Amino acid sequence: MRQHVNPLSSNFSQIQRIPSLREMFGESKSNLHLDIGCADGEFLFDLALVNTSWNYLGIEIREKLVKKAKLKVLEREIKNLYFLFGNANNILNDFQSKFIIKNLKSLSFNFPDPWFKKRHYKRRVIQPEFINRYKESQQKEGENKKNNKFISRI
Numbered sequence: 001m002r003q004h005v006n007p008l009s010s011n012f013s014q015i016q017r018i019p020s021l022r023e024m025f026g027e028s029k030s031n032l033h034l035d036i037g038c039a040d041g042e043f044l045f046d047l048a049l050v051n052t053s054w055n056y057l058g059i060e061i062r063e064k065l066v067k068k069a070k071l072k073v074l075e076r077e078i079k080n081l082y083f084l085f086g087n088a089n090n091i092l093n094d095f096q097s098k099f100i101i102k103n104l105k106s107l108s109f110n111f112p113d114p115w116f117k118k119r120h121y122k123r124r125v126i127q128p129e130f131i132n133r134y135k136e137s138q139q140k141e142g143e144n145k146k147n148n149k150f151i152s153r154i
């Protein structure tokens with residue numbers, strides 16, 4: 001069984017610079033979907049190849065998987081798919097990523113690491129701080145965000 005990565009480890013306290021949407025997806029203004037804890041990105045590759053009119057962003061804390069996924073994107077010349085490495089909570093709570101949350105049309109967490117013990121709840125990828133920021137951004141945008149989707153598969 002895979003050992004879960006501790007997202008609170010000091011290895012993940014610094015985040016890398018977050019590229020702009022233009023750096024990730026060029027001039028495309030397509031709807032943006034974010035998958036948090038995307039592993040090797042299999043789910044996103046499937047979506048990105050079928051729904052070419054959407055942009056897909058994955059965040060994953062295991063660097064090896066992100067490197068592999070990025071290489072696959074380059075080799076296949078996929079323009080609507082991008083991966084970020086790091087602790088999703090540090091990335092999404094950072095001021096640099098404001099634009100990501102603002103532009104999200106849908107969001108998924110598929111099978112997040114459970115962290116059953118109460119003393120480990122802080123390690124869970126779904127944290128109230130992010131959910132509240134996401135909710136606030138949805139409320140601010142009002143009507144435009146009415147049909148946004150939030151998917152969590154456990």
Ligand SMILES: C[S@@+](CC[C@H](N)C(=O)[O-])C[C@H]1O[C@@H](n2cnc3c(N)ncnc32)[C@H](O)[C@@H]1O
Nearest residue numbers: 007037038039060061087088110111112113125
């Ligand atoms: C059980 S796996 C599910 C992977 C994938 N979503 C799927 O459905 O196959 C959970 C994934 O979330 C990643 N993960 C856990 N905590 C994370 C965090 N704080 N930030 C980013 N990724 C995280 C893990 O490394 C792992 O790849």
